[in-house]
Amino acid sequence: MNKKKRIMVVDDSFSIRQMMTFTLKQAGYEAIEAVDGKDALTKFATEDVQMLITDLNMPNMDGTSLIREVRKNAANRFMPILMLTTESQESKRQEGKSAGASAWIVKPFKAEQLLGVVKMVLA
Numbered sequence: 001m002n003k004k005k006r007i008m009v010v011d012d013s014f015s016i017r018q019m020m021t022f023t024l025k026q027a028g029y030e031a032i033e034a035v036d037g038k039d040a041l042t043k044f045a046t047e048d049v050q051m052l053i054t055d056l057n058m059p060n061m062d063g064t065s066l067i068r069e070v071r072k073n074a075a076n077r078f079m080p081i082l083m084l085t086t087e088s089q090e091s092k093r094q095e096g097k098s099a100g101a102s103a104w105i106v107k108p109f110k111a112e113q114l115l116g117v118v119k120m121v122l123a
Helices: 016-024 037-044 063-072 090-099 111-122
Strands: 005-012 031-036 053-056 081-085 104-107
Touching: 005 016, 005 037, 016 104, 016 111, 031 037, 031 090, 037 053, 037 063, 053 063, 053 111, 063 081, 081 090, 081 111, 090 104, 104 111
Parallel strands: 005 031, 005 053, 053 081, 081 104
Antiparallel strands: none
8 A cells, every 4th residue: 555645734724734734644544734935844854744834824834834835845846735715816926926836726725626636636
């Protein structure tokens, strides 16, 4: 059996982190939580992560800055990164894409929607 894919979930909202972690674990993934971009970068240093799901608007370090930092490491160049946000403006979407986001989900979202995108980019 192949080892579980590990996904880092970064959101300053406790309830959203909980919901995403629960959804991912139910689908057979491992999940690591981080409260903001800085926390995520600290955990990235010690954790082996196959995918990143990050909120856009967070204190300390926002999602776009986090993606830029993660992408600086050559090992993470092709890692799927999913941007999760309440923002649906095209300008924000472009900003995320140019930073290196692979896909975008607008909150609120359904569990099936999240898992559909995760399965697609982690295939």
